[in-house]
Amino acid sequence: MLVHAPILAIAVPLLGAFSLLGVSYINRTLRNVWACLIAAFTSAMAVAVAIRAFTEGVVVYTLGAASPTESVTAGGFPIRIVLAVDGLGAFMGLIAALAGVVAFIYCFQYLREEEGKSLGLSLLLLLWAGILGMVYTGDLFNFFVFLEITSIAACALIGYRVWESRPAEAAFKTMAMYTLGGLLVLIAVGILYGEYDALNIAYLSKAITGSLLDRLALGLLLGGLLMKAGAVPAHMWAPDAYGEAPAMATIVLVANTQAAIYAILRVVFTLFGGALASPGIGWLIASLGIATVLVAVLMAVVQRHLGRLIAYGAVSQLGYMLLAVGVGLVARGGFGEVALTGGIFHMINDAASVGLLFLVVGAVRRAAGSVDLPSLGGLGHTLRWEAGFFLLGALALAGIPPLNGFASKFLIYESTFRASPILAALALLASILLLAVVVRAFQGAFLGPRAREASPAPRGMLVAMGILALVIIVFGLFPGFFIERIVSPAVQAVLTGREAYLAAVLGG
Amino acid sequence: MSVIVRTVSRVVAPVALAFGAYVIMHGHLTPGGGFQGGAVVASVVALLVVAFGCERWRKWTHVLLPLEDVGAMAFVILAFLGVGATFFRNVLAGSGGLFGAPVPQLGPNPGALNTAGTLPLMNWAVGFKVIAGLGAVVLLLALFGREDG
Numbered sequence: 001m002l003v004h005a006p007i008l009a010i011a012v013p014l015l016g017a018f019s020l021l022g023v024s025y026i027n028r029t030l031r032n033v034w035a036c037l038i039a040a041f042t043s044a045m046a047v048a049v050a051i052r053a054f055t056e057g058v059v060v061y062t063l064g065a066a067s068p069t070e071s072v073t074a075g076g077f078p079i080r081i082v083l084a085v086d087g088l089g090a091f092m093g094l095i096a097a098l099a100g101v102v103a104f105i106y107c108f109q110y111l112r113e114e115e116g117k118s119l120g121l122s123l124l125l126l127l128w129a130g131i132l133g134m135v136y137t138g139d140l141f142n143f144f145v146f147l148e149i150t151s152i153a154a155c156a157l158i159g160y161r162v163w164e165s166r167p168a169e170a171a172f173k174t175m176a177m178y179t180l181g182g183l184l185v186l187i188a189v190g191i192l193y194g195e196y197d198a199l200n201i202a203y204l205s206k207a208i209t210g211s212l213l214d215r216l217a218l219g220l221l222l223g224g225l226l227m228k229a230g231a232v233p234a235h236m237w238a239p240d241a242y243g244e245a246p247a248m249a250t251i252v253l254v255a256n257t258q259a260a261i262y263a264i265l266r267v268v269f270t271l272f273g274g275a276l277a278s279p280g281i282g283w284l285i286a287s288l289g290i291a292t293v294l295v296a297v298l299m300a301v302v303q304r305h306l307g308r309l310i311a312y313g314a315v316s317q318l319g320y321m322l323l324a325v326g327v328g329l330v331a332r333g334g335f336g337e338v339a340l341t342g343g344i345f346h347m348i349n350d351a352a353s354v355g356l357l358f359l360v361v362g363a364v365r366r367a368a369g370s371v372d373l374p375s376l377g378g379l380g381h382t383l384r385w386e387a388g389f390f391l392l393g394a395l396a397l398a399g400i401p402p403l404n405g406f407a408s409k410f411l412i413y414e415s416t417f418r419a420s421p422i423l424a425a426l427a428l429l430a431s432i433l434l435l436a437v438v439v440r441a442f443q444g445a446f447l448g449p450r451a452r453e454a455s456p457a458p459r460g461m462l463v464a465m466g467i468l469a470l471v472i473i474v475f476g477l478f479p480g481f482f483i484e485r486i487v488s489p490a491v492q493a494v495l496t497g498r499e500a501y502l503a504a505v506l507g508g
Numbered sequence: 509m510s511v512i513v514r515t516v517s518r519v520v521a522p523v524a525l526a527f528g529a530y531v532i533m534h535g536h537l538t539p540g541g542g543f544q545g546g547a548v549v550a551s552v553v554a555l556l557v558v559a560f561g562c563e564r565w566r567k568w569t570h571v572l573l574p575l576e577d578v579g580a581m582a583f584v585i586l587a588f589l590g591v592g593a594t595f596f597r598n599v600l601a602g603s604g605g606l607f608g609a610p611v612p613q614l615g616p617n618p619g620a621l622n623t624a625g626t627l628p629l630m631n632w633a634v635g636f637k638v639i640a641g642l643g644a645v646v647l648l649l650a651l652f653g654r655e656d657g
């Protein structure tokens with residue numbers, strides 16, 4: 001069965017999403033058990049794929065063939081749909097598994113039955129399946145399809161609280177941006193298909209010559225993916241979406257955003273890695289990254305809505321990842337490798353710290369009925385665990401040692417300084433500002449006199465937050481161990497793994 | 509709607525249904541397939557809603573919504589059938605056809621109806637999903653529009 005692990009990690013949550021609604025007609029306890037089983041199985045499969053990819057190299061799975069490795073038909077043309085998981089894809093699968101598991105543990109006590117809990121669980125599974133599909137697929141059109149699956153599931157989840165006005169607006173805004181981004185990606189896929197008659201990423205990567213049309217396709221792909229990732233100037237959907245979505249969906253949305261960063265890495269380093277990956281594109285991505293960091297942090301300063309404040313923090317972290325990707329492309333090898341290590345390590349750190357903060361915000365909204373900072377205060381008297389988790393997540397987000405955010409951000413500063421001291425200084429400045437912002441938020445919400453009654457979160461939600469807190473501390477205390485085991489294979493897959501990826505899919 | 513519209517709808521609806529079923533059934537031979545045929549059938553739902561009003565179809569939403577789930581699950585389960593070899597493996601390839609023509613293992617299609625193994629079944633699964641999904645969307649939009657106005 002482990003041979004089929006890549007596709008099972010996508011197909012099982014998909015089947016689960018559809019069957020969950022049927023099961024929910026029978027019995028709610030049965031539905032919860034069923035959802036737990038699906039979630040446990042999916043994350044186990046993602047871990048199995050990761051172990052195989054880290055130990056044996058690129059995992060290729062061909063759909064519909066006589067055997068999973070038969071990716072090329074007679075004549076050497078890869079017409080079949082393939083999943084190709086290298087170190088980077090496996091690493092992203094781990095992030096998705098972490099986010100998904102935490103979201104499921106959290107949501108059973110967070111969602112209320114009368115809100116449409118069955119639909120929420122079903123959409124969460126669908127979003128999860130889409131993310132895993134995006135990071136595992138080796139086919140450009142399938143990538144687009146999974147991108148759209150995540151977009152639709154994400155928009156439906158953002159608008160989960162249909163009885164309020166702002167979630168509907170946020171969902172609409174997100175839908176507009178996602179659709180536009182998806183269309184750009186689709187046009188790029190169409191251009192490449194028209195040029196080379198193929199959709200297989202490895203085959204296209206070999207065939208791409210660097211013509212004008214290829215450049216156009218690269219621009220469209222980058223544009224669409226940056227929109228999906230929420231980089232400045234297309235970031236306006238992200239604070240609304242993160243701020244209004246139910247907390248358990250937000251952490252998976254963060255993983256979804258990181259899947260867009262994954263796709264940028266895949267497009268720049270694998271798909272266009274042969275002909276077009278030039279330092280100029282690196283500078284472009286790095287400057288968009290630093291713009292994202294600065295704009296998001298400055299916007300976070302003025303927020304009064306706790307969810308939106310954290311959301312701007314999340315957008316700024318995304319800027320750090322883009323900065324790292326850009327610097328990695330400017331200098332491949334040398335300090336570029338350090339930058340990519342920092343950027344890729346920062347993805348899982350960001351998923352943990354931002355995810356934890358959003359889960360705490362969800363708990364605050366549930367306990368106090370509001371996330372408006374001026375009306376909150378003194379929540380720390382009753383919500384002790386939540387206050388501790390918020391402080392931990394906030395310090396990790398701002399990059400304070402010995403937490404995990406420091407480990408990855410330090411690598412990013414160090415390498416960015418080698419590329420451009422000004423960019424590094426700006427990034428550091430933004431980080432300090434972010435610390436001020438989150439400390440103010442902590443002070444406003446949890447310290448001071450008791451402003452309103454609040455009841456502590458149920459145990460399931462605390463366990464979910466505890467898992468992320470554990471990740472933050474362990475990754476912060478032993479960064480070397482994790483960089484060596486799970487980050488380094490991903491970095492090598494990006495920098496030097498293109499040949500191995502092509503050989504694994506195309507044979508020879 | 510007027511008696512003309514109702515009468516024409518009565519005539520057109522079965523024809524459109526048959527055309528939709530044709531497009532789904534021949535998806536592996538001619539342009540079209542589950543999605544396209546399903547959209548044609550869903551347009552019949554729109555026609556009926558416009559011609560006869562939406563109130564009398566209200567109870568159909570309880571049929572359409574589970575049917576959509578069933579269609580989606582059928583598709584994934586059909587794909588799971590192949591998991592002995594690979595996911596999506598055409599397990600019916602090489603077996604005898606329903607209408608006499610055997611299913612080819614690989615290569616050109618003789619063009620008879622049942623010559624593609626699990627593909628037509630998947631077309632039907634997608635067809636059901638689209639019929640139920642789009643039909644429910646049309647019906648619910650009409651019903652919600654009434655409640656607001």
